[in-house]
Amino acid sequence: MSSLRERQKSNRRRNILQAARGLFSSNGFDATTIEMIAEKAEVSSVTVYNYYGTKTHLLLALVAESDTLLMERIGAVLSDPPDDIVEAFAAFSEVIRDHALSFLTKPLWRQVIAASIIEGNSNFGRAYARLDRELARQLSLILAKLRERGHLRTDSDIDILGESLFHLQNARFTQFISIDELKNETVDRYLREDIAALLSASPA
Amino acid sequence: MSSLRERQKSNRRRNILQAARGLFSSNGFDATTIEMIAEKAEVSSVTVYNYYGTKTHLLLALVAESDTLLMERIGAVLSDPPDDIVEAFAAFSEVIRDHALSFLTKPLWRQVIAASIIEGNSNFGRAYARLDRELARQLSLILAKLRERGHLRTDSDIDILGESLFHLQNARFTQFISIDELKNETVDRYLREDIAALLSASPA
DNA sequence: ATAAAATTTTTAGTGGAGTAAAAGTTTTTA
DNA sequence: TAAAAACTTTTACTCCACTAAAAATTTTAT
Numbered sequence: 156m157s158s159l160r161e162r163q164k165s166n167r168r169r170n171i172l173q174a175a176r177g178l179f180s181s182n183g184f185d186a187t188t189i190e191m192i193a194e195k196a197e198v199s200s201v202t203v204y205n206y207y208g209t210k211t212h213l214l215l216a217l218v219a220e221s222d223t224l225l226m227e228r229i230g231a232v233l234s235d236p237p238d239d240i241v242e243a244f245a246a247f248s249e250v251i252r253d254h255a256l257s258f259l260t261k262p263l264w265r266q267v268i269a270a271s272i273i274e275g276n277s278n279f280g281r282a283y284a285r286l287d288r289e290l291a292r293q294l295s296l297i298l299a300k301l302r303e304r305g306h307l308r309t310d311s312d313i314d315i316l317g318e319s320l321f322h323l324q325n326a327r328f329t330q331f332i333s334i335d336e337l338k339n340e341t342v343d344r345y346l347r348e349d350i351a352a353l354l355s356a357s358p359a
Numbered sequence: 360m361s362s363l364r365e366r367q368k369s370n371r372r373r374n375i376l377q378a379a380r381g382l383f384s385s386n387g388f389d390a391t392t393i394e395m396i397a398e399k400a401e402v403s404s405v406t407v408y409n410y411y412g413t414k415t416h417l418l419l420a421l422v423a424e425s426d427t428l429l430m431e432r433i434g435a436v437l438s439d440p441p442d443d444i445v446e447a448f449a450a451f452s453e454v455i456r457d458h459a460l461s462f463l464t465k466p467l468w469r470q471v472i473a474a475s476i477i478e479g480n481s482n483f484g485r486a487y488a489r490l491d492r493e494l495a496r497q498l499s500l501i502l503a504k505l506r507e508r509g510h511l512r513t514d515s516d517i518d519i520l521g522e523s524l525f526h527l528q529n530a531r532f533t534q535f536i537s538i539d540e541l542k543n544e545t546v547d548r549y550l551r552e553d554i555a556a557l558l559s560a561s562p563a
Numbered sequence: 564a565t566a567a568a569a570t571t572t573t574t575a576g577t578g579g580a581g582t583a584a585a586a587g588t589t590t591t592t593a
Numbered sequence: 594t595a596a597a598a599a600c601t602t603t604t605a606c607t608c609c610a611c612t613a614a615a616a617a618t619t620t621t622a623t
């Protein structure tokens with residue numbers, strides 16, 4: 156059994172994260188001060204800094220929290236993917252978009268993506284790259300399953316194909332997040348068009 | 360002929376931009392203060408704010424300046440693209456990467472991309488989206504030329520194919536910018552693998 | 564129960580972005 | 594050349610992220 160001190164610490168961690176998520180979501184990132192978060196979490200502002208370092212890292216920690224859940228949801232698609240590659244890819248992408256919006260608003264995701272690019276080199280940035288690689292691998296697994304079942308013909312490396320398609324999905328995800336009015340269905344259509352265009356083209 | 364006042368204004372604009380570019384490049388974005396820029400440009404800091412609003416907008420204005428040049432360089436590739444689609448795509452991408460690095464450092468580009476995502480909705484963000492669309496169109500034109508010459512077979516829309524491939528290029532560009540050690544040649548290889556994998560795959 | 568260790572809070576800063584408005588300067592206009 | 598218009602500079606803020614260190618509190622170990 157963990158000591159009282161350890162329990163208190165993880166409670167504070169949780170409270171701070173929860174307070175941050177609530178305030179970020181309702182007020183936006185910039186309009187939320189560390190002071191407000193500290194107050195809602197019932198700790199001092201210095202404690203927030205001691206736990207998470209900076210406001211940006213607090214936001215990134217928030218997202219990291221949701222990653223486990225995302226991987227589970229992806230796993231569900233993976234277990235029984237549609238036979239058609241377009242449908243399988245669309246399903247994969249939709250899980251990611253739905254999960255994202257169920258957790259944070261578009262403006263906050265912009266902040267997250269921006270932060271992860273700026274921190275590209277730091278530890279935090281690398282943690283993000285790792286998640287991306289994990290997701291790309293999942294997509295490769297889906298493709299492998301399709302090929303096994305005889306629904307996909309290709310002579311090239313399925314790992315590379317998974318990574319390429321994941322990058323495409325990532326670009327469309329960023330586009331989705333960047334424009335408030337852009338609807339889920341519209342991006343879904345774009346992605347279907349993307350993959351259809353790519354797979355039907357070939358050098359002469 | 361323009362009035363003295365107008366000339367003074369555009370001189371100040373130029374000086375500020377030049378000072379900003381120099382200081383951002385040598386010291387980095389965060390370590391450069393508006394005060395430093397103002398001093399180097401021989402104006403007051405308030406004037407810098409009057410001309411460019413915020414530090415971030417100043418950076419974005421800097422990049423906008425280089426766009427004309429980029430489009431020219433792309434035009435040069437367009438005028439006589441390699442017959443092989445892999446080569447054509449690689450050439451297109453390399454022009455963009457070379458141009459980027461000849462203008463700003465990787466850390467600064469991270470800041471630029473981050474800013475353009477956060478400002479996704481604002482005017483500035485939309486200006487970026489416009490440049491992207493323009494570049495995607497150029498890529499489509501290259502593809503059209505290849506198809507005309509009989510080097511590309513596809514039954515789907517060449518505009519969509521251009522956009523899809525551009526998104527892929529964008530994702531790899533962001534990856535390139537995000538990792539300091541990532542070399543030009545490595546990304547070039549990735550992109551060739553990407554397009555090879557995509558074009559050789561097809562639903563069964 | 565008390566001393567030691569761990570952790571939080573208080574206090575007191577620093578530094579830089581951004582703003583509002585008054586004061587000063589330079590160009591334009593008549 | 595004098596008054597008006599257009600700017601820029603100076604001045605005097607506000608706000609907030611972030612930090613260092615001393616003081617206070619709470620848990621743990623003996």
